[in-house]
Amino acid sequence: MTETLDAWTTIDGDSEHYLGWRVERLRSLAERLLARAVPLLSVVPRAAAVETKLVLADVLRRDIEAIDLLRTRIHELGDGWEPAWTPPERPAGAALDLARATTGTEVLRRLADGAGELRRAVDAAGDLPAVLDEPTRDVLARVRLLLDQSVAAAARTTPAPEELDVVAAPADPARPMSQPPLPARDARFTLLDPGTPIKHPLAELAPAAQAGYVAQWLLISLEIPTIEFCCRAIQTYDFPFAFVRDMNRQLWDEVRHGQAFLQHSLAMDVPLGEAPATLQLWLATDVDQPELALAIHQRLGERIGIESAFSHVRLWRGLGDDRTAELFAVVAQDEIGHVAIGNRWVRHRSASEDVPRLDERARERRAEFSIASVPRGFEPEAYRRAGFTDEEIELIRLAYQDVQRAAA
Known part of the structure; x- marks a missing residue:
C-alpha cells in the first residue's frame, strides 16, 4: 500500500x-x-x-x-x-x-x-x-x-x-542583527554616568514609597541589564547548546522578575522614571573572555543578588509588607539557579586553580565601573546550592566579616 x-x-x-x-x-x-x-x-x-x-x-x-x-x-x-x-x-x-x-x-x-x-x-x-x-x-x-x-x-x-516607542538603529547597517555597542534606555529614566555608583536611596524615601521605588530601581538597574546580558551571551558566546538552554531559562526568570517589579512599582503609585537607569553592567561584561563575563555577572553579581534578595525578604517582613517580601522570596530562589549557571560554565571553561584569579579580575572589572562586589549578607546554604565549594564559601564568610567590622 x-x-x-x-x-x-x-x-x-x-x-x-x-x-x-x-x-x-x-x-x-x-x-x-x-x-x-x-x-x-x-x-x-x-x-x-x-x-x-x-x-x-x-x-x-x-x-x-x-x-x-x-x-x-x-x-x-x-x-x-x-x-x-x-x-x-x-x-x-x-x-x-x-x-x-x-x-x-x-x-x-x-x-x-x-x-x-x-x-x-x-x-x-x-x-x-x-x-x-x-x-x-x-x-x-x-x-x-x-x-x-x-x-x-x-x-x-x-x-x-x-514618543518613547523607539528601537535604536543598528550600529552597523551591514550587520543589522549584531549586538549594539550600547543598549537603548527608556527616555523616562535619567541615565547615570558610568562612573556613578549603583545604589538606591532607600533611607531617604517615605515608607509608603520605598517598596515601589526599590522595585523600579531593580527593574531598570538589574533586571533589564540582565535580560540584555542573556541576549548577548546566547548570540556571541561559543558554548554548547546546553549553555543556550541555561541562559534562556534565566532570560525567562528575568522577564518574570521585570514584569513583577514593573507591576509592583506602578501598583504603589511610583511613576516610571523615578529610579535612575545605568549601563554599567553592559560595559563591565563587555570583555573578550566569556568566562570572565560570567564571573562578573553570574558568579559574583548574581551571588550578591542572592544576598540582597534574602535581606529584602527579612526587611519587608519586618515592616509588615508581606507582598513585597514574597516577591523577593521568589527572586532569591531564582538567583540561586542563575549563580549555578555561572558556576557551571565558568568551571566548564576554567581549571579549578584558575578560578580564584578569575574572581579577582571580576572584582577589578566591577570596580572600574563603580559596581560593588562586597557581600550583602551570608547565605551558606544558598551558596552550596549555587555550586560554590566549601573553600569558596569560607572566603565569602571572611569577606562578610570584614564588611561587618567596617560597619561597626
Whole structure:
C-alpha cells in the first residue's frame, strides 16, 4: 500500500525515506523560528521602552524554547542539526525587516504578521499520516502553544507612549542583527554616568514609597541589564547548546522578575522614571573572555543578588509588607539557579586553580565601573546550592566579616 503525502514524496514501506521527510519538516520549522529569534537577540537590547523590552524578551525566550524542543526531537530522530545563533552574513527577508524595525510597535506588528505563517509551518510539520509517532505530535503541540502564548502576551501589552516607542538603529547597517555597542534606555529614566555608583536611596524615601521605588530601581538597574546580558551571551558566546538552554531559562526568570517589579512599582503609585537607569553592567561584561563575563555577572553579581534578595525578604517582613517580601522570596530562589549557571560554565571553561584569579579580575572589572562586589549578607546554604565549594564559601564568610567590622 502506498500512502501519498504530497506531490513530491510517498511512503511505500520505506521507513528511512519517511524518517528523512519528517526530519526535514521539523528542521524547516526550527529554521523559521530561528530566523525570528536571531534578530530578536539584537532587537531586545536596542528597544528603549521597558514595556517593549520585556514583551520582546518574553517572545524571544518562547521562540528559543520552541527551537530547543524541535532540536531535541530532531536529534532523537538521528539528525545532528544545530541552530546557528550568530547573524547570517547576508540577512534577508522577514528577518532583515525585523532587525531594521524602528519602533516597538513595528516589531510587534511584524511578529504578529509572521505568527500565522509559523502556525501554518507547525501544521505542515504535523500533517503526516497515521504512522506519525506520538512524541513528534507532542513536540509540535507544545511549539504551537508557545507561539499562541507569544501572540497573547504581545496583545496584552500596553504599548509605550509613541514618543518613547523607539528601537535604536543598528550600529552597523551591514550587520543589522549584531549586538549594539550600547543598549537603548527608556527616555523616562535619567541615565547615570558610568562612573556613578549603583545604589538606591532607600533611607531617604517615605515608607509608603520605598517598596515601589526599590522595585523600579531593580527593574531598570538589574533586571533589564540582565535580560540584555542573556541576549548577548546566547548570540556571541561559543558554548554548547546546553549553555543556550541555561541562559534562556534565566532570560525567562528575568522577564518574570521585570514584569513583577514593573507591576509592583506602578501598583504603589511610583511613576516610571523615578529610579535612575545605568549601563554599567553592559560595559563591565563587555570583555573578550566569556568566562570572565560570567564571573562578573553570574558568579559574583548574581551571588550578591542572592544576598540582597534574602535581606529584602527579612526587611519587608519586618515592616509588615508581606507582598513585597514574597516577591523577593521568589527572586532569591531564582538567583540561586542563575549563580549555578555561572558556576557551571565558568568551571566548564576554567581549571579549578584558575578560578580564584578569575574572581579577582571580576572584582577589578566591577570596580572600574563603580559596581560593588562586597557581600550583602551570608547565605551558606544558598551558596552550596549555587555550586560554590566549601573553600569558596569560607572566603565569602571572611569577606562578610570584614564588611561587618567596617560597619561597626
